[in-house]
Amino acid sequence: xxxxxxxxxxxxxxxxxxxxxxxxxxxxxxxxxxxxxxxxxxxxxxxxxxxxxxxxxxxxxxxxxxxxxxxxxxxxxxxxxxxxxxxxxxxxxxxxxxxxxxxxxxxxxxxxxxxxxxxxxxxxxxxxxxxxxxxxxxxxxxxxxxxxxxxxxxxxxxxxxxxxxxxxxxxxxxxxxxxxxxxxxxxxxxxxxxxxxxxxxxxxxxxxxxxxxxxxxxxxxxxxxxxxxxxxxxxxxxxxxxxxxxxxxxxxxxxxxxxxxxxxxxxxxxxxxxxxxxxxxxxxxxxxxxxxxxx
Amino acid sequence: xxxxxxxxxxxxxxxxxxxxxxxxxxxxxxxxxxxxxxxxxxxxxxxxxxxxxxxxxxxxxxxxxxxxxxxxxxxxxxxxxxxxxxxxxxxxxxxxxxxxxxxxxxxxxxxxxxxxxxxxxxxxxxxxxxxxxxxxxxxxxxxxxxxxxxxxxxxxx
Numbered sequence: 001x002x003x004x005x006x007x008x009x010x011x012x013x014x015x016x017x018x019x020x021x022x023x024x025x026x027x028x029x030x031x032x033x034x035x036x037x038x039x040x041x042x043x044x045x046x047x048x049x050x051x052x053x054x055x056x057x058x059x060x061x062x063x064x065x066x067x068x069x070x071x072x073x074x075x076x077x078x079x080x081x082x083x084x085x086x087x088x089x090x091x092x093x094x095x096x097x098x099x100x101x102x103x104x105x106x107x108x109x110x111x112x113x114x115x116x117x118x119x120x121x122x123x124x125x126x127x128x129x130x131x132x133x134x135x136x137x138x139x140x141x142x143x144x145x146x147x148x149x150x151x152x153x154x155x156x157x158x159x160x161x162x163x164x165x166x167x168x169x170x171x172x173x174x175x176x177x178x179x180x181x182x183x184x185x186x187x188x189x190x191x192x193x194x195x196x197x198x199x200x201x202x203x204x205x206x207x208x209x210x211x212x213x214x215x216x217x218x219x220x221x222x223x224x225x226x227x228x229x230x231x232x233x234x235x236x237x238x239x240x241x242x243x244x245x246x247x248x249x250x251x252x253x254x255x256x257x258x259x260x261x262x263x264x265x266x267x268x269x270x271x272x273x274x275x276x277x278x279x280x281x282x283x284x285x286x287x288x289x290x291x292x293x294x295x
Numbered sequence: 296x297x298x299x300x301x302x303x304x305x306x307x308x309x310x311x312x313x314x315x316x317x318x319x320x321x322x323x324x325x326x327x328x329x330x331x332x333x334x335x336x337x338x339x340x341x342x343x344x345x346x347x348x349x350x351x352x353x354x355x356x357x358x359x360x361x362x363x364x365x366x367x368x369x370x371x372x373x374x375x376x377x378x379x380x381x382x383x384x385x386x387x388x389x390x391x392x393x394x395x396x397x398x399x400x401x402x403x404x405x406x407x408x409x410x411x412x413x414x415x416x417x418x419x420x421x422x423x424x425x426x427x428x429x430x431x432x433x434x435x436x437x438x439x440x441x442x443x444x445x446x447x448x449x450x451x452x
Binding site: 055057058063064066067069071074090094097098100102103104105106107109110111141184189190192193196197200230233280281282284285288 | 324325326328336337358368370371393394396397400402403404405406407408410411412414415417418419420422423425426427429430431433435436439440442443444445446447448
């Protein structure tokens with residue numbers, strides 16, 4: 001009990017802001033029981049535990065995502081259908097607003113790709129792609145929202161960034177901030193560009209060629225269904241879509257069939273889904289889906 | 296003596312954790328984000344906060360910080376102490392935090408993208424720019440939700 005007696009001044013700590021703690025003379029407050037150095041050390045540990053470690057900044061994620069998107073758009077032709085692209089964009093923005101990462105550096109964006117391959121990609125920084133082949137498998141706005149919410153979940157959970165080799169980040173951090181100049185020198189730009197290229201290649205390779213790990217796909221399904229539900233779409237539409245995927249999966253099929261776990265396994269992993277209390281079917285959603293899907 | 300010291304360190308660490316949840320200065324790390332009248336994604340915006348804006352805030356509670364101007368989602372901000380030297384540059388050498396890198400516009404930035412683009416002529420940045428310009432104002436997204444019967448009944452009025 002005697003330890004608690006001099007703890008009264010520390011009550012102040014509980015009502016202070018975090019920043020103020022950096023300047024506290026803890027040595028005096030605790031009557032010399034804890035040195036300022038010991039407290040600062042403990043502070044660093046607590047801060048690290050509280051906030052976690054983010055190696056890549058918001059703006060860097062955006063620039064990595066732009067380059068990954070530029071690579072995808074060099075492999076796939078963007079569909080020139082302003083109305084359909086705008087429709088998909090509104091859905092992406094709606095489900096991303098209801099996600100646990102609604103704000104990213106410059107927002108979420110979607111582009112439909114002109115390809116019969118059934119596929120979708122989510123690059124860091126909120127750049128999302130779906131093929132016309134995949135869109136043709138959807139039967140309602142709720143299904144499309146679930147598919148897009150799955151891609152938003154890949155972004156929100158930073159799955160793309162997690163495919164970057166740690167050694168590249170170490171190189172990047174060694175180069176960052178070493179000069180207090182507004183712009184980099186040409187030598188620094190050259191070095192950073194090399195690291196950047198390797199970083200972009202890591203993500204493109206995982207996104208387009210290998211696909212994310214099964215665990216990441218299941219996680220994207222789980223959170224995608226949650227985001228769709230939070231936006232008052234019917235999350236059961238994801239299961240309906242996956243059943244159609246399962247039926248469309250033929251031997252030798254590429255795209256998503258090659259890079260994603262079997263649809264039947266994804267359905268099992270998802271379990272039973274239920275809509276929110278505010279969910280209601282809507283003839284408007286039916287009409288606008290039919291009007292937009294002119295493929 | 297060691298036991299007492301350990302006790303005090305634990306107590307102070309707990310105090311730090313609790314106080315961080317209570318009050319902090321938060322800094323916006325995205326280009327723009329809505330400060331909402333209620334802590335709900337479809338609540339009206341009280342104002343738009345920009346990159347680098349700071350607020351005194353409490354929370355986060357269920358993902359939302361409460362500021363004097365409204366509620367701001369934790370994904371848009373950092374509560375870390377950010378030190379930038381004059382002229383928006385990253386100070387402190389290689390120890391710069393991700394937040395400092397964002398606010399200073401350093402790290403992988405437009406300068407690096409330009410250099411990458413010059414070396415990778417097939418990378419279709421023009422199509423990426425078209426994609427980015429498609430962004431829909433939030434008011435239009437809320438209208439889309441409302442018309443589609445996706446807002447809670449009381450908010451749809």
